[in-house]
Amino acid sequence: MNRIQIINTIIAKNNYKKYLEIGVNTPAQPGFSHNSINVEIKHGVDPNVDTTFKMTSDDFFAQNTETYDIIFVDGLHIFEQAHRDIENALKFLTDKGTIVVHDCNPTREITQRPIRASSVWHGDVWKAILKLRMERSDIIIYTINADEGCTVVQKGSQDLYHPENASDEIYSFKYFKKHKKEILNLISTKEFEKKMGITPTNIFYTLFSRGR
Ligand SMILES: C[S@@+](CC[C@H](N)C(=O)[O-])C[C@H]1O[C@@H](n2cnc3c(N)ncnc32)[C@H](O)[C@@H]1O
Known part of the structure; x- marks a missing residue:
């Protein structure tokens, strides 16, 4: 399962109408995400791409007045920025909405450095998830072990993470490597599908979750 299939599955399951993507398509993967999302209204935010809001996420949230059912956080992959993007996304999320955060489960030290040091780069987004797991008891967080780690954030409640x-x-x-299962609340794609009420023959899954 990739991030598109995950997002489209969540949209179909909840009948969401309005999608926001922070950090839109990269030239290397044109149209990979934004164009493949099956939803009525799509907005994008990216300072480097001609999209709905050609600006940084900080500037966007400072002027935004709209709410969204689903927000994909995939902008600047640095701890403080990713954390701010998630906190801001929570402010503009509908009550039953969902945030999906990309690149939360790096497996190698080199790819998670805040300054890019390898061709594959996840950055230290995982630290934002750890901080939220320790501080925000008013949200639900789990991470699907697919497509570099896709973390789901919703309004609700969680038992805070306490370091031993x-x-x-x-x-x-x-x-992180030693404790990632509890930090991320890591689940398999099978567990995610079960949460979404999906079976392999489920027609909604077949119709709506297609991604490249
Ligand atoms: C990893 S790419 C996004 C990929 C896309 N979401 C996908 O699924 O294929 C990250 C994007 O974030 C954008 N970006 C960088 N800094 C940003 C910021 N401060 N606010 C919003 N977007 C930013 C970059 O221009 C880049 O296009």
């Missing part, structure tokens, strides 16, 4: 030892360097990749 206060002295641990919790924002180190070593710590």
Whole structure:
């Protein structure tokens, strides 16, 4: 399952109408995400792409007055920015809405550095998820172990994550690697499909979750 299929599945399941993407298509993968989303209203935010709002996510949220059913956070992959994007997205999310955050489950230290050091780059978005797991008891968070880790955030409640030892360097990749299952609330695609009420023959899945 890729991010498009995940987003389209959530849209179909909840009959969502309005989608916002922070960080739109890259030239390397033209039309990969934004154009493949099956939803009535689509808005994009990206300072480098001709999209609905050609500006940074910070500038967008500072002037925005609209709410969205589903927001895909895939802009600048740096801890503080990703955290701010998720916090801002929560402010403009409908009550039963969903945020999906991309690139939350890096498997190699080099790809998660805040300054790009390899051809594949996830950045340290995972730290934003850890912070939310420790601080926001008013949200639900889980991560689908697919397409580099797609984290789902919704309004609701969660048991906060508490590190075992206060002295641990919790924002180190070593710590993340050891505790990622609990930090991310990692689930398989099969578990996600079950959550969405999908069986392989489910017609809605076949019709609406197609992605490239
Ligand atoms: C990983 S790409 C997005 C890929 C796309 N969402 C997809 O699924 O294929 C990240 C995008 O974020 C944009 N970006 C960088 N800084 C940003 C910011 N401060 N606010 C919003 N978008 C930003 C970049 O221009 C780039 O197009």
